[in-house]
Amino acid sequence: MEKIAVFPGSFDPFTLGHESVVKKALPLFDKIIIGIGQNSTKQCMFSFEQREAWIKGTFADFEQVKVMAYSGLTIDFCKSIGSKFILRGLRNANDFQYESNIAMMNQALNQAIVTVFLACDAQFGAINSTIVREIHKNGGDVAQFLPSNIDLNQAK
Numbered sequence: 001m002e003k004i005a006v007f008p009g010s011f012d013p014f015t016l017g018h019e020s021v022v023k024k025a026l027p028l029f030d031k032i033i034i035g036i037g038q039n040s041t042k043q044c045m046f047s048f049e050q051r052e053a054w055i056k057g058t059f060a061d062f063e064q065v066k067v068m069a070y071s072g073l074t075i076d077f078c079k080s081i082g083s084k085f086i087l088r089g090l091r092n093a094n095d096f097q098y099e100s101n102i103a104m105m106n107q108a109l110n111q112a113i114v115t116v117f118l119a120c121d122a123q124f125g126a127i128n129s130t131i132v133r134e135i136h137k138n139g140g141d142v143a144q145f146l147p148s149n150i151d152l153n154q155a156k
Contacts, residue, residue: 003028005085005116008035008074012044014055015132017124019147021089022065024118031064033081038071045133050155057149075106078113086115091125 007022011034025032034055036048044051052067059065070077074086086106088099096117103115127145136142136152146152 002030002082003085004031004033004081004083005029005087006033006035006074006078006081006083007087007089008037008070008077010039010042010044010129011036011051011055012042012046012129013132013146013150013152014051014058015124015127015129015145016147017089017091017120017127019058020121020124021087021118022059024120025087025116026062026064028116029064029085029087031066032087033083034059034065034067035074035077036067036069037074037077038069045137046152046155054147054150058147073109075109075113079110084113086113088115088117090117090119091128 005025005028007025009018011018022032022034036051048069052069055067068081078084078086086103088103090096090099099115099117106113106115132142132145142152
């Protein structure tokens with residue numbers, strides 16, 4: 001049976017921290033679906049199409065990585081595509097506390113789907129999409145926090 005992991009998030013934008021988690025997970029899974037979730041409480045700066053294009057460009061050389069949109073519960077999305085794993089990246093203890101609570105709720109909803117935590121590379125631990133967006137909005141250069149194919153100034 002194929003081991004499929006879903007790496008869910010809004011990825012607004014996709015950062016080097018996100019990329020490091022996916023690359024660390026490549027040897028563990030047959031397929032990684034980067035699930036761009038539509039979060040009703042979040043107003044995204046970049047369109048779904050732009051985020052999808054950036055992520056596909058980042059992993060153009062990795063055929064086991066796919067990008068899909070979804071809405072609703074991540075656990076339901078996993079079930080719909082036959083994934084038994086949710087992949088989550090951790091930067092610090094605060095991430096672990098937050099993510100472990102979500103993992104426990106997901107386990108209560110569906111015990112057949114397991115959350116796998118991977119730490120991002122240490123040099124990316126301070127990077128998060130919210131801070132990157134704020135720097136970008138205020139005219140700062142965010143290139144050092146993003147995969148090389150992503151240029152926020154060229155966003156559609």
